[in-house]
Amino acid sequence: MTATAIQPGIVPSEGTARVADGTTLRTLRWAAVGEPWAAALVVHGLGEHAGRYGTVAQALTAAGIEVHAYDQRGFGGSAGERAYVDRFSLFHDDLAERVLGVRAAAPGLPLVMYGHSLGGLTTAGYVLSGRDLPMPDLLVLSAPALDAEQPAWRKSLARVLTGVTPRMRLANGFSQDGLSRDPAVYAAAFADPLCIDKSTVRLGAEAFAEQDRVQAAIAGISAMPMPTYVLHGSADPIVAPAASAILEGKGNVTRRVHEGLRHECHHEPEQEQVLREVVAWIRATVPAAV
DSSP: OOOOSSOOSSOOEEEEEEOTTSOEEEEEEEOOSSSOSEEEEEEOOTTOOGGGGHHHHHHHHHTTEEEEEEOOTTSTTSOSSTTOOSOTHHHHHHHHHHHHHHHHHSTTSOEEEEEETHHHHHHHHHHTSOSOOOOOSEEEEESOOSSOOOOHHHHHHHHHHTTTOTTOEEEOOOOTTTSOSSHHHHHHHHHOTTOOSEEEHHHHHHHHHHHHHHHHHGGGGGGSSSOEEEEEETTOSSSOTHHHHTTTTOTTEEEEEETTOOSOGGGSTTHHHHHHHHHHHHHHHHHHHO
């Protein structure tokens, strides 16, 4: 089956949420088929938006999992300067408010936090922040950007430039075939007016600093109460599989590397099997997580 990036199959209800600093975020909700037994909160990656997760939502809702998502500040239909953030922890602040929002909308249901790429860095950093934040019951990390395939000089340059020209924009540099082996996936993203292909120097510097912080704290994930599932494509050219390898063997972590798949396993021709495995892990893990 080819990826369904152009025709996600099910249409979410759309809303907005105003966070503490006044920023308005676009929110999406896909209703579960039948009586829901869990809820999921999706956190998207760099340069994209939550509306691209129709394939994930379709697999989860068909299994009885209510799905919520939002566009991170500065992306998609949310407010905020495009691909810019003063400090990375603002993403955590927004996520905390969305966790509370989903808990209120789906009271009593176990909550799965599902982060992809930059969203994987956001969610991993969130649970390892050391702050008193509302936590999920389970964590799914899809190609989490816990490291960057960038030379040391480029990271150093970003740290210098962020103090001089923080709003300078640089191309994200994603290759046309990096997202998926299905060419329709990149074509849809390229034509999507809510997707952007450049990021600010400040966001880059903040993300590099967050990667360093999370890597230093990663051992702590073994002590976290929420079980964690990691999925990654072995042929991912955007976030190398080595970036999630630091999670391998950690106490509560199950890691699955899909041979030959690229950055968006949920948009690969094998997406149904990939997401079937995610659902099976959630279903098997929920009883032990709550």
